[in-house]
Amino acid sequence: MKLQIPFVVKCAMGFVALFVAFAIFGQWLSPYEFRETSLLNRLKPPGTEGYILGTDARGRDVLVRLAVGAQITLIVAIVGTVIGAMLGSLLGIIAAAKRGWTENAIVAAIDVQASLPIIVVALFVLAMFDNSFTLFLLLIGLTGWEVYARLMRGAVLSAKEHGYVTAVRALGASPARIYLGHILPNVASIALVQFTINLPLTILLETALSFLGLGVQPPLTSLGQMMSEGRDRLLTAWWLTLFPGTIIFLLALSVSLIGDWLRDHLDPTLKSR
Amino acid sequence: MTILSINNLSVGLPDGGDRDLAVEGVTFSVGKGETLCLVGESGSGKSVVAQAVMGMLPLQLPVKSGNIEFMGAPLPAQRDPAYLAMRSVRMAMIFQDAGASLDPLQRVGDQLEEIALVHGIDRATRKKMVADILDAVHLPDPKKLARAYPHQLSGGQAQRVVIAAALLLNPELLIADEPTTALDVTTQAEILELIEELRRDRGTAVLFITHDFGVVSDIADRVVVMRKGEVVESGEAAPLLRNPQHPYTRTLLAAATSRAAPRDAVDKSAVMTAQNICLTYKSGGPFNRREVEAVKDVSLTLHKGRTTAVVGESGSGKSSFARCLLRLEDVTSGTLTFEGRDITHLEGAEMQALRKRIQVVLQDPFGALNPRRTIGSAIAEGPIIHGATRADARAKAENLLEMVGLTPQAYDRHPHEFSGGQRQRICIARALALDPDVLIADESVSALDVSIQAQVLALFRDLQQRLGFTMLFITHDLRVAAAIADDLLVMQNGRAVEYGNAAEIFANPSQDYTKALLAAAPGQDLTAVSAA
Numbered sequence: 001m002k003l004q005i006p007f008v009v010k011c012a013m014g015f016v017a018l019f020v021a022f023a024i025f026g027q028w029l030s031p032y033e034f035r036e037t038s039l040l041n042r043l044k045p046p047g048t049e050g051y052i053l054g055t056d057a058r059g060r061d062v063l064v065r066l067a068v069g070a071q072i073t074l075i076v077a078i079v080g081t082v083i084g085a086m087l088g089s090l091l092g093i094i095a096a097a098k099r100g101w102t103e104n105a106i107v108a109a110i111d112v113q114a115s116l117p118i119i120v121v122a123l124f125v126l127a128m129f130d131n132s133f134t135l136f137l138l139l140i141g142l143t144g145w146e147v148y149a150r151l152m153r154g155a156v157l158s159a160k161e162h163g164y165v166t167a168v169r170a171l172g173a174s175p176a177r178i179y180l181g182h183i184l185p186n187v188a189s190i191a192l193v194q195f196t197i198n199l200p201l202t203i204l205l206e207t208a209l210s211f212l213g214l215g216v217q218p219p220l221t222s223l224g225q226m227m228s229e230g231r232d233r234l235l236t237a238w239w240l241t242l243f244p245g246t247i248i249f250l251l252a253l254s255v256s257l258i259g260d261w262l263r264d265h266l267d268p269t270l271k272s273r
Numbered sequence: 274m275t276i277l278s279i280n281n282l283s284v285g286l287p288d289g290g291d292r293d294l295a296v297e298g299v300t301f302s303v304g305k306g307e308t309l310c311l312v313g314e315s316g317s318g319k320s321v322v323a324q325a326v327m328g329m330l331p332l333q334l335p336v337k338s339g340n341i342e343f344m345g346a347p348l349p350a351q352r353d354p355a356y357l358a359m360r361s362v363r364m365a366m367i368f369q370d371a372g373a374s375l376d377p378l379q380r381v382g383d384q385l386e387e388i389a390l391v392h393g394i395d396r397a398t399r400k401k402m403v404a405d406i407l408d409a410v411h412l413p414d415p416k417k418l419a420r421a422y423p424h425q426l427s428g429g430q431a432q433r434v435v436i437a438a439a440l441l442l443n444p445e446l447l448i449a450d451e452p453t454t455a456l457d458v459t460t461q462a463e464i465l466e467l468i469e470e471l472r473r474d475r476g477t478a479v480l481f482i483t484h485d486f487g488v489v490s491d492i493a494d495r496v497v498v499m500r501k502g503e504v505v506e507s508g509e510a511a512p513l514l515r516n517p518q519h520p521y522t523r524t525l526l527a528a529a530t531s532r533a534a535p536r537d538a539v540d541k542s543a544v545m546t547a548q549n550i551c552l553t554y555k556s557g558g559p560f561n562r563r564e565v566e567a568v569k570d571v572s573l574t575l576h577k578g579r580t581t582a583v584v585g586e587s588g589s590g591k592s593s594f595a596r597c598l599l600r601l602e603d604v605t606s607g608t609l610t611f612e613g614r615d616i617t618h619l620e621g622a623e624m625q626a627l628r629k630r631i632q633v634v635l636q637d638p639f640g641a642l643n644p645r646r647t648i649g650s651a652i653a654e655g656p657i658i659h660g661a662t663r664a665d666a667r668a669k670a671e672n673l674l675e676m677v678g679l680t681p682q683a684y685d686r687h688p689h690e691f692s693g694g695q696r697q698r699i700c701i702a703r704a705l706a707l708d709p710d711v712l713i714a715d716e717s718v719s720a721l722d723v724s725i726q727a728q729v730l731a732l733f734r735d736l737q738q739r740l741g742f743t744m745l746f747i748t749h750d751l752r753v754a755a756a757i758a759d760d761l762l763v764m765q766n767g768r769a770v771e772y773g774n775a776a777e778i779f780a781n782p783s784q785d786y787t788k789a790l791l792a793a794a795p796g797q798d799l800t801a802v803s804a805a
Contacts, residue, residue, distance in 0.1 A: 048722075120392030163635040163636075163637050163640035163641035164640065164641055164642055164643040164651075165599065166635060166641075167642075167700070168634060168643075169601060170599055170633045171632075171654060171655040171658055171707065172625045172626075172629055172655070172658050172707075173654070173658050174658075175623075178422065185643075186643070186644070186645060
């Protein structure tokens, strides 16, 4: 079967690739270091000699800060989403496999998690404990797991009823063989699609928390934190918010588009038999 | 008087199909008060003919040539608004899945009334018509039933409501597309009788589409047999059934009448026994505990090399019983023994070793194979689990593929590349890869076309002859049981009703339920003819 990728999805994939490349190699595009201040060159607009995208209120190069911010955002988004996806999928599969009170406990935990206002909880935790990057990552990772858990539980429960699972059980296969060899490959695509749906949400959560000053702490920076710093100068220094904002917007949109396409593509009911 | 006449009808298929025309050069006619059976297997084009008559062909299937005349006048073109005034009033159609033909959110009576409303009949007349028709299809308590929602009806009741809807405006032609295929055998007999009665009383012409020659012999005046879009044989029912000309018709007829040759039990030793098996399903939480007794006190002995059929209607507990024998469910009470050893509560490695010796072939050949694995790895998996090397397992799987009538080259292909019958052969190969002593077939041929069904049954018999395994065959179809069983267990509502030698029970059933079941089976005359 030949893979047909729509033009929009190709663009989205291109942008994501560009973003990743920028996050990794972007720092070499600028001669400056991201913490390097130059008070003589404060708030220079884009296009100024030596500063392609201008400087911020302390005379730091916006280009290099964008590259570092992209890197941090990327790490937070991927690590955070992966933690949630792994934990949630695992709990969902355990719930479906074990049934009984294990399942009831996990389902109860899912309901609790789903009803917590996550930003408020994050504010509380980050305010109570010392704000560290690890804690921040963990916190972001622990949000969103319940979606995977609920999805995987349902998918595994229905996969268990399939004839091939019964047949393989009758062959004498161990539970490990049944779950890892037969059920998991058939439900993994569901988690994968959910991953692409959650990734932009994680990016936005990181942005929101950093914007509130509870995320990544200076001197380190992220796209959200850069926006928060530019907040006071929206009218006088528009470039401080426009560049990180545009990147966040395009990234979230691109990943959503790819996820949408993946969901349609991997859905077996949409494929001709 | 001729109601419907189809002359040389050809309907095209989209490019890339297995043939150019869905229906090619079909000619037949149906007279007033006559039942014409259109017989064929899936893909034969029989439903396409019905859709052409109703003006409901999908856009991808254009009429290429030929014409259809209704009451002496040509039918309007497909999608012509003139059809709106004809459907329901002059011609009506009922389908296999009656439940799906009804709107789940509307009361039955309102749905019936709507048909009359669309055709501009006033309120008082509508009410009376609905009451009359519900009475005519013999629904119990028609007043109460008119207020029921579709989900509150049984399968048979739903089909009666759909028939009522079709006949409400007294059309000249009724097209019935496999209307009894999804029903239990006793319900099927009732619905067939109802259609017969309405045809007699109202003089409706009936175009009845079916794959089942048993049903044909019960109701048909004339028969048209279709295969791959073409008519292979047609004529008056009685002579055609007595003396079919085309080999394909003979195959279909044989499938409806074949009987297993009685075999003497050479070796009377019991391989497996089940004593007083009970199975209760528990569901719900601590506040809404529910219990369903699926199997109640059923006993059975499987003799070496013989085939026992378990027969029952849906909900009789036959599949639950099979799951107990496979130890996929833990019995609530009772004892299972295998070669004299108690296996009721076997666990761990001993249980794993036992699994090897009792294998299963399931009903749905589409769900029974992991879509992401090649069929070769599916067959080889059993031996690998039980310690064979990959090379040995592969050799064994290739050998088995050949044994079940496929080529060893099929090893690396995926399930979706195979037809239903081929998949069922693959499932049989998978089950036999472990050289089981007992093979349990749970409705293994129910999802297949009749001629494929006959082939797969023959394969089962042939393999049993060669390999000597003992078989438990679970089916709702008495004819399948008759074709394969040495012994027979009849189940109803989780209980064993009758158990013994199959030939004796078929000849001389002792229990009322068995008698009713046998009497309801379509094609009584047919069997009598073939036996004579």
